[in-house]
Amino acid sequence: MQDASVRALTFFDSFRGEDGRGWLLTIVRNTCYDWLRKNRSHALLAVEQADLEAAPDASPSPEAEQLRQADGRMLQAGLEALPLEYREALVLRELEGLSYREIAQVTGTPMGTVMSRLARGRKRLETILKEKRA
Numbered sequence: 001m002q003d004a005s006v007r008a009l010t011f012f013d014s015f016r017g018e019d020g021r022g023w024l025l026t027i028v029r030n031t032c033y034d035w036l037r038k039n040r041s042h043a044l045l046a047v048e049q050a051d052l053e054a055a056p057d058a059s060p061s062p063e064a065e066q067l068r069q070a071d072g073r074m075l076q077a078g079l080e081a082l083p084l085e086y087r088e089a090l091v092l093r094e095l096e097g098l099s100y101r102e103i104a105q106v107t108g109t110p111m112g113t114v115m116s117r118l119a120r121g122r123k124r125l126e127t128i129l130k131e132k133r134a
Contacts, residue, residue: 004024007027021102022098022105023105025102026108029107075129081128082125089107089121092107093118100115
């Protein structure tokens, strides 16, 4: 995050005042990929389990908590099984709440590509989760 902040401050002159969130997320994404290429080129982007789990109920029963944790682990495993481009699009859309246009800006791909990656990623994730439940 520090490297991304330094890059954002260094290249602040290139910011055109359109969408600051998308501009900063693009810098964070590119910084992350640079770090992965240098340090862990074989590693895939991992999603933290805490990011996948919903906020706990006020007083969940132990059984409900166990089921929720199992669902979270299953979803995390399903996301990790997806190809990187599908996983990235799904995380940006469903967990970060970005619009299609913002995802296209962050990933540097056309909006049609974002839409097809989301559709294909959702379909693959559904298939993976059905196989895991069986």
